[in-house]
Amino acid sequence: FTNxxxxxxxxxxxxxxxxxxxxxxxxxxxxxxxxxQSAAADALQQILRSRLNNSPFxxxxxxxxxxxxxxxxxxxxxxxxxDIDVIYLIPGREYHQRGLCECDGAxxxxxxxxxxxxxxxxxxxxxxxTHGCTLRPALDNVDACRLCRYPPIAPLLPNRVSxxxxxxxxxxxxxxxxxxxxxxxxxxxxxDRGGEEL
Numbered sequence: 001f002t003n004x005x006x007x008x009x010x011x012x013x014x015x016x017x018x019x020x021x022x023x024x025x026x027x028x029x030x031x032x033x034x035x036x037q038s039a040a041a042d043a044l045q046q047i048l049r050s051r052l053n054n055s056p057f058x059x060x061x062x063x064x065x066x067x068x069x070x071x072x073x074x075x076x077x078x079x080x081x082x083d084i085d086v087i088y089l090i091p092g093r094e095y096h097q098r099g100l101c102e103c104d105g106a107x108x109x110x111x112x113x114x115x116x117x118x119x120x121x122x123x124x125x126x127x128x129x130t131h132g133c134t135l136r137p138a139l140d141n142v143d144a145c146r147l148c149r150y151p152p153i154a155p156l157l158p159n160r161v162s163x164x165x166x167x168x169x170x171x172x173x174x175x176x177x178x179x180x181x182x183x184x185x186x187x188x189x190x191x192d193r194g195g196e197e198l
Contacts, residue, residue: 034066041066041084048086058184061085061140078137083129085140087184093145095119095185095198101148112151116197117185144184145198150176151183 011019041064048057058064063084078084095117098109111118132138155162156173175181189197 036066038064038066044084056089056091058087058089059084060087078132080132080138083132083138083140085127085142087142087144087186089182089184090143090145094148095145096148097151100151103148113197114190115151116190116193117147118196119198120196142186144186147183147185149183 041059045057045059045064048059049055061084063078096103096107096109097112097117100112101109127140127142130139130141153172153176154160155164155169156176162169176183185198187198189195
């Protein structure tokens with residue numbers, strides 16, 4: 001063969017990671033901007049809670065995580081084609097995972113399969129979308145329920161080798177056991193399982 005271009009190897013995970021990092025930096029996603037956006041999401045969450053009598057609202061998704069939300073202007077406004085995700089935890093409704101639940105006298109327990117609670121009878125679309133306007137961005141409002149505890153998270157499993165620093169793993173472990181960051185489930189299902197999973 002004189003032309004080996006058809007037989008090139010696929011890029012490694014490391015190469016793909018570097019390409020993604022480079023592309024994000026070139027498009028304006030930097031650590032400082034992500035931190036600023038996350039802080040803005042925290043402030044928005046506190047405003048929502050204080051204006052709505054400390055109701056259990058959480059700003060989630062790419063906006064709160066500081067990496068997305070299609071910010072296209074220097075003043076932090078959200079692009080018209082994007083939105084901010086807000087969940088409301090329904091008081092008193094909690095799901096329990098079979099084999100993981102340690103609650104005393106827990107009611108019905110459900111199987112956890114590939115990140116989905118096997119529980120039927122719910123719609124497949126969890127979001128109630130509201131359009132944005134000049135004064136505020138579009139919102140996706142989602143009702144959610146608590147899960148009695150977080151499912152196992154790979155980097156935190158015993159004897160797991162990880163490149164994540166020990167202090168960061170400990171901070172994550174602390175957050176996952178805190179009452180202020182409950183695990184939640186929404187009415188969303190894997191393909192062809194609509195109405196059968198959460």
